[in-house]
Amino acid sequence: DAGVIQSPRHEVTEMGQEVTLRCKPISGHDYLFWYRQTMMRGLELLIYFNNNVPIDDSGMPEDRFSAKMPNASFSTLKIQPSEPRDSAVYFCASSPPGGYGYTFGSGTRLTVV
Amino acid sequence: AQSVTQLDSQVPVFEEAPVELRCNYSSSVSVYLFWYVQYPNQGLQLLLKYLSGSTLVKGINGFEAEFNKSQTSFHLRKPSVHISDTAEYFCAVSDSGGSNYKLTFGKGTLLTVNP
Numbered sequence: 001d002a003g004v005i006q007s008p009r010h011e012v013t014e015m016g017q018e019v020t021l022r023c024k025p026i027s028g029h030d031y032l033f034w035y036r037q038t039m040m041r042g043l044e045l046l047i048y049f050n051n052n053v054p055i056d057d058s059g060m061p062e063d064r065f066s067a068k069m070p071n072a073s074f075s076t077l078k079i080q081p082s083e084p085r086d087s088a089v090y091f092c093a094s095s096p097p098g099g100y101g102y103t104f105g106s107g108t109r110l111t112v113v
Numbered sequence: 114a115q116s117v118t119q120l121d122s123q124v125p126v127f128e129e130a131p132v133e134l135r136c137n138y139s140s141s142v143s144v145y146l147f148w149y150v151q152y153p154n155q156g157l158q159l160l161l162k163y164l165s166g167s168t169l170v171k172g173i174n175g176f177e178a179e180f181n182k183s184q185t186s187f188h189l190r191k192p193s194v195h196i197s198d199t200a201e202y203f204c205a206v207s208d209s210g211g212s213n214y215k216l217t218f219g220k221g222t223l224l225t226v227n228p
Contacts, residue, residue, distance in 0.1 A: 104149075
């Protein structure tokens with residue numbers, strides 16, 4: 001299994017531009033999570049899906065952030081418009097039913113200048 | 114709501130010394146507990162987990178952790194560390210009783226192993 005695959009690995013964009021981060025979960029995993037990691041705030045859960053349905057988006061910081069999961073093998077996190085304070089590493093993780101631990105992707109390092 | 118406190122933000126040790134990374138949690142319900150490791154510029158990797166049963170849990174790379182319900186702790190230990198153990202370690206908790214599978218993470222402990 002290739003694990004959780006995220007793209008791109010690095011993204012540098014200008015303030016105001018739209019940014020789309022992508023994630024392919026492990027086949028058979030019903031849960032998908034998006035986390036953001038910064039030095040100041042640590043790991044924050046943004047949103048998670050179960051069977052492609054958003055379950056909890058209370059961690060999404062603002063309306064500028066949106067996430068979709070159109071099918072079991074693909075999810076996107078979009079920021080529009082982006083701001084410098086959105087600079088962080090964004091992780092996607094997936095989990096089988098039971099909550100017995102996630103598998104994380106390698107992350108996308110986003111820099112907004 | 115659940116929370117996790119990792120008591121040390123940084124732990125420097127010498128190679129072959131023992132190490133303990135401390136983790137305390139707060140929850141009103143039964144929990145699952147996890148330790149993850151993050152090497153530089155990589156994602157998080159599961160080290161070990163406590164779901165039920167024996168309170169002493171063994172994981173990869175020679176790490177182990179002990180669940181202490183009365184102390185609400187889940188400290189991570191290794192009897193002899195290597196340079197390659199230098200990384201950030203995260204403790205995490207989730208609700209074991211329902212269908213809420215989201216993990217709450219601590220702030221992390223940076224373990225630096227010096228020669």
